[in-house]
Amino acid sequence: xxxxxxxxxxxxxxxxxxxxxxxxxxxxxxxxxxxxxxxxxxxxxxxxxxxxxxxxxxxxxxxxxxxxxxxxxxxxxxxxxxxxxxxxxxxxxxxxxxxxxxxxxxxxxxxxxxxxxxxxxxxxxxxxxxxxxxxxxxxxxxxxxxxxxxxxxxxxxxxxxxxxxxxxxxxxxxxxxxxxxxxxxxxxxxxxxxxxxxxxxxxxxxxxxxxxxxxxxxxxxxxxxxxxxxxxxxxxxxxxxxxxxxxxxxxxxxxxxxxxxxxxxxxxxxxxxxxxxxxxxxxxxxxxxxxxxxxxxxxxxxxxxxxxxxxxxxxxxxxxxxxxxxxxxxxxxxxxxxxxxxxxxxxxxxxxxxxxxxxxxxxxxxxxxxxxxxxxxxxxxxxxxxxxxxxxxxxxxxxxxxxxxxxxxxxxxxxxxxxxxxxxxxxxxxxxxxxxxxxxxxxxxxxxxxxxxxxxxxxxxxxxxxxxxxxxxxxxxxxxxxxxxxxxxxxxxxxxxxxxxxxxxxxxxxxxxxxxxxxxxxxxxxxxxxxxxxxxxxxxxxxxxxxxxxxxxxxxxxxxxxxxxxxxxxxxxxxxxxxxxxxxxxxxxxxxxxxxxxxxxxxxxxxxxxxxxxxxxxxxxxxxxxxxxxxxxxxxxxxxxxxx
Amino acid sequence: xxxxxxxxxxxxxxxxxxxxxxxxxxxxxxxxxxxxxxxxxxxxxxxxxxxxxxxxxxxxxxxxxxxxxxxxxxxxxxxxxxxxxxxxxxxxxxxxxxxxxxxxxxxxxxxxxxxxxxxxxxxxxxxxxxxxxxxxxxxxxxxxxxxxxxxxxxxxxxxxxxxxxxxxxxxxxxxxxxxxxxxxxxxxxxxxxxxxxxxxxxxxxxxxxxxxxxxxxxxxxxxxxxxxxxxxxxxxxxxxxxxxxxxxxxxxxxxxxxxxxxxxxxxxxxxxxxxxxxxxx
Numbered sequence: 023x024x025x026x027x028x029x030x031x032x033x034x035x036x037x038x039x040x041x042x043x044x045x046x047x048x049x050x051x052x053x054x055x056x057x058x059x060x061x062x063x064x065x066x067x068x069x070x071x072x073x074x075x076x077x078x079x080x081x082x083x084x085x086x087x088x089x090x091x092x093x094x095x096x097x098x099x100x101x102x103x104x105x106x107x108x109x110x111x112x113x114x115x116x117x118x119x120x121x122x123x124x125x126x127x128x129x130x131x132x133x134x135x136x137x138x139x140x141x142x143x144x145x146x147x148x149x150x151x152x153x154x155x156x157x158x159x160x161x162x163x164x165x166x167x168x169x170x171x172x173x174x175x176x177x178x179x180x181x182x183x184x185x186x187x188x189x190x191x192x193x194x195x196x197x198x199x200x201x202x203x204x205x206x207x208x209x210x211x212x213x214x215x216x217x218x219x220x221x222x223x224x225x226x227x228x229x230x231x232x233x234x235x236x237x238x239x240x241x242x243x244x245x246x247x248x249x250x251x252x253x254x255x256x257x258x259x260x261x262x263x264x265x266x267x268x269x270x271x272x273x274x275x276x277x278x279x280x281x282x283x284x285x286x287x288x289x290x291x292x293x294x295x296x297x298x299x300x301x302x303x304x305x306x307x308x309x310x311x312x313x314x315x316x317x318x319x320x321x322x323x324x325x326x327x328x329x330x331x332x333x334x335x336x337x338x339x340x341x342x343x344x345x346x347x348x349x350x351x352x353x354x355x356x357x358x359x360x361x362x363x364x365x366x367x368x369x370x371x372x373x374x375x376x377x378x379x380x381x382x383x384x385x386x387x388x389x390x391x392x393x394x395x396x397x398x399x400x401x402x403x404x405x406x407x408x409x410x411x412x413x414x415x416x417x418x419x420x421x422x423x424x425x426x427x428x429x430x431x432x433x434x435x436x437x438x439x440x441x442x443x444x445x446x447x448x449x450x451x452x453x454x455x456x457x458x459x460x461x462x463x464x465x466x467x468x469x470x471x472x473x474x475x476x477x478x479x480x481x482x483x484x485x486x487x488x489x490x491x492x493x494x495x496x497x498x499x500x501x502x503x504x505x506x507x508x509x510x511x512x513x514x515x516x517x518x519x520x521x522x523x524x525x526x527x528x529x530x531x532x533x534x535x536x537x538x539x540x541x542x543x544x545x546x547x548x549x550x551x552x553x554x555x556x557x558x559x560x561x562x563x564x565x566x567x568x569x570x571x572x573x574x575x576x577x578x579x580x581x582x583x584x585x586x587x588x589x590x591x592x593x594x595x596x597x598x599x600x601x602x603x604x605x606x607x608x609x610x611x612x613x614x615x616x617x618x619x620x621x622x623x624x625x626x627x628x629x630x631x632x633x634x635x636x637x638x639x640x641x642x643x644x645x646x647x648x649x650x651x652x653x654x655x656x657x658x659x660x661x662x663x664x665x666x
Numbered sequence: 667x668x669x670x671x672x673x674x675x676x677x678x679x680x681x682x683x684x685x686x687x688x689x690x691x692x693x694x695x696x697x698x699x700x701x702x703x704x705x706x707x708x709x710x711x712x713x714x715x716x717x718x719x720x721x722x723x724x725x726x727x728x729x730x731x732x733x734x735x736x737x738x739x740x741x742x743x744x745x746x747x748x749x750x751x752x753x754x755x756x757x758x759x760x761x762x763x764x765x766x767x768x769x770x771x772x773x774x775x776x777x778x779x780x781x782x783x784x785x786x787x788x789x790x791x792x793x794x795x796x797x798x799x800x801x802x803x804x805x806x807x808x809x810x811x812x813x814x815x816x817x818x819x820x821x822x823x824x825x826x827x828x829x830x831x832x833x834x835x836x837x838x839x840x841x842x843x844x845x846x847x848x849x850x851x852x853x854x855x856x857x858x859x860x861x862x863x864x865x866x867x868x869x870x871x872x873x874x875x876x877x878x879x880x881x882x883x884x885x886x887x888x889x890x891x892x893x894x895x896x897x898x899x900x901x902x903x904x905x906x907x908x909x910x911x912x913x914x915x916x917x918x919x920x921x922x923x924x925x926x927x928x929x930x931x932x933x934x935x936x937x938x939x940x941x942x943x944x945x946x947x
Contacts, residue, residue, distance in 0.1 A: 068840075071840075071844055072843075072844070073840050073843065073844070092843075093840070093843045093844050094843050094844065094845070094846045094847060094848065095846075096844075098844055099844065099845075100840070100841065100844040102837045102840075102841060104835070104837060106835065106837035106838050106840070106841040108838060108841075108842075108855075108856060109860075110859045110860065119842065119845050119847070120845035120846050123845060123846045123847045123851060124846060164841075167841075167845065168844070168845075170845070171845065171846060
């Protein structure tokens with residue numbers, strides 16, 4: 023490996039700019055770090071160059087640990103966005119700078135300079151001053167200068183940023199050629215996806231200091247794993263959908279779009295689907311579609327842009343509840359973006375206002391377990407308060423998802439607080455009678471949300487994404503109530519919780535590991551926080567015997583997080599009572615969040631009553647019913663059917 | 667002189683008006699008073715002129731005035747650079763206050779600075795007592811004069827250097843570092859060439875100001891003839907004795923020496939710039 027980064031972290035004034043980035047870049051590879059500005063990519067590049075120290079982690083170049091090696095001894099070449107040429111020196115002096123520093127003889131310097139000028143096609147410009155060159159030429163000089171000392175790694179920081187489109191393309195080709203010719207490992211930082219596609223062998227996408235995903239350009243485009251990558255790499259329509267064994271359905275529409283990736287989960291659940299604008303087919307009627315019918319719609323707007331026609335299509339009534347996520351606000355009416363080729367335009371010309379049938383050529387389901395949030399509160403006031411929480415809105419905005427609201431009076435009832443969780447169905451206080459069902463109302467927040475009872479017909483309460491409840495006395499009962507009714511993720515949110523700087527992760531049982539890690543990875547992609555897995559072993563005489571076991575669990579957790587989710591996390595091992603140790607760890611600083619994985623609802627009351635009664639920290643509970651509890655599931659479902 | 671060389675066409679109109687103003691102001695405020703000075707000195711008898719101008723006391727005062735001024739400007743060259751560098755490159759608590767402090771010598775009446783410096787550097791002053799322990803007397807010696815002139819010239823140096831240092835992009839140093847250059851190499855080959863013109867300008871300003879300084883120096887100098895008497899003071903002494911032509915004679919000598927020094931620096935300056943451009947062709 024040419025460049026190996028291991029958990030590289032960099033903080034500036036408490037803010038984590040580069041967050042646990044691990045990365046291997048192979049010999050001769052052209053790697054592009056892509057992301058929005060402020061995503062941490064330039065900081066990471068500077069860290070590789072040695073111009074910025076790191077707070078944590080290791081950097082190796084060709085197997086040599088250079089974490090604490092000065093920039094001038096790292097043997098890298100760096101090219102800056104603003105060229106950074108020495109203005110008082112000629113092109114020749116600029117290029118020979120590194121050779122002069124190394125006290126190379128004049129004749130050898132000259133030969134090397136000529137060779138480099140040929141490489142970047144600037145022969146004959148040796149004696150010019152940088153001010154006498156065009157931007158493109160200056161950047162070529164900068165590339166030649168960075169290569170003079172035969173570095174093992176070439177780093178380019180937005181090298182085309184200051185150039186206009188045509189020169190940019192020319193220089194891009196030159197850099198690709200030079201890179202191929204020299205076979206030099208290259209890392210390029212850019213915010214321009216077109217540039218990334220044109221140059222990269224592999225792309226790594228960074229946002230909020232994290233390396234979210236990496237892979238071949240075509241792979242990342244076709245099969246993104248995160249909402250961010252789906253929308254950052256090209257245009258994408260994100261839709262909330264319900265996935266079942268048969269396929270996907272959108273909104274309250276009974277239409278099911280067959281989906282090859284279906285069948286993994288038998289139980290119906292909410293997912294986020296990615297529909298590329300070019301994968302949508304428009305036809306005059308459902309019958310005329312050559313692909314799977316998805317919904318009806320009406321053309322809202324048509325923009326011609328050269329080779330492609332861009333359309334905005336408003337979804338028809340049924341599918342409108344699908345909540346198309348287009349913009350940051352999340353409250354737009356349900357529009358889909360569609361692009362059509364010249365050929366398609368000729369076959370089926372369209373005018374604004376025209377009714378069309380939409381078909382799907384291909385869609386991709388994101389493997390994200392946090393599809394949306396559903397605020398659950400006993401009355402509208404609490405619901406409104408909770409729905410306005412800054413942390414929740416920050417998460418929803420970054421995840422480009424919605425916050426639905428569910429007013430559920432039973433959540434506040436005295437009977438619920440007093441009742442044992444397993445008695446929920448039988449207890450008269452929360453009688454699951456048709457009367458109670460009618461009291462389930464959906465309130466007004468972004469998008470029209472079908473009420474739980476309506477939306478899920480006879481399949482029981484399928485919670486979309488994570489249920490969110492307020493941290494109040496008795497929150498534990500609410501959590502139990504929700505988990506017993508099909509919620510898999512419950513987010514207990516104290517008032518005005520800050521955006522977390524650290525996310526603690528713990529699961530009670532190893533069988534909850536997979537689900538907890540998936541949720542953790544999904545959450546951590548959207549907050550700028552460090553992840554810490556807290557392993558806790560009981561204190562006792564067997565301490566020494568257990569230690570290897572505990573370490574093993576930590577290592578397993580870390581490697582699974584890394585391998586399956588691309589999530590890098592720290593690990594720590596503590597000894598003592600689980601709830602007590604977690605509370606102690608949380609008490610260390612206010613801006614923390616806990617993700618707790620459980621396999622048995624009854625455990626909550628037994629072991630976490632103190633932690634969950636009125637937590638001061640946001641706690642996200644991930645419920646992964648274990649084998650034992652799964653067996654009991656039919657009974658629960660039966661209750662719910664009665665209730666519906 | 668051909669007309670087109672004299673009048674370069676410009677986007678802004680009004681060359682005639684502005685050039686007229688320039689000539690008028692320079693004449694009224696600089697050239698005419700200087701001519702009056704020369705005239706007054708010229709009214710002396712030649713032998714008298716030589717006697718006043720080359721008297722041992724006058725020679726001693728030239729040595730002190732120009733010697734201490736160049737020394738002070740040189741000290742400012744180094745420490746002014748350090749101060750300007752610190753202010754441009756680092757962010758620290760009280761940054762604004764320190765920046766404002768630089769201008770204090772501009773704003774204070776120079777006599778006040780002189781008194782303040784004297785009290786601090788006198789043998790029993792806060793700083794002077796430690797120098798006294800080392801057997802060095804600061805106040806009432808040429809060292810004191812240099813200290814006062816350094817203080818007076820410092821803002822000129824710092825204010826001239828600040829924009830120049832701000833122009834040295836950190837990227838340039840970073841680039842040099844990745845190319846293998848050590849700190850000293852970067853400073854010598856990247857930073858210094860970029861700020862050198864500004865340093866020369868700052869030196870010129872600080873030097874010119876120091877040569878003409880009077881108020882702050884007379885308090886700390888002690889004013890012993892031949893030892894710690896600066897030329898401006900000697901001129902004032904002549905004036906107090908109603909020897910106007912003698913004062914004018916000394917003044918015209920100062921004028922000539924200053925002019926020669928400043929012209930030399932300016933020539934070096936433009937030579938450096940021309941050399942830079944010349945390498946391009």
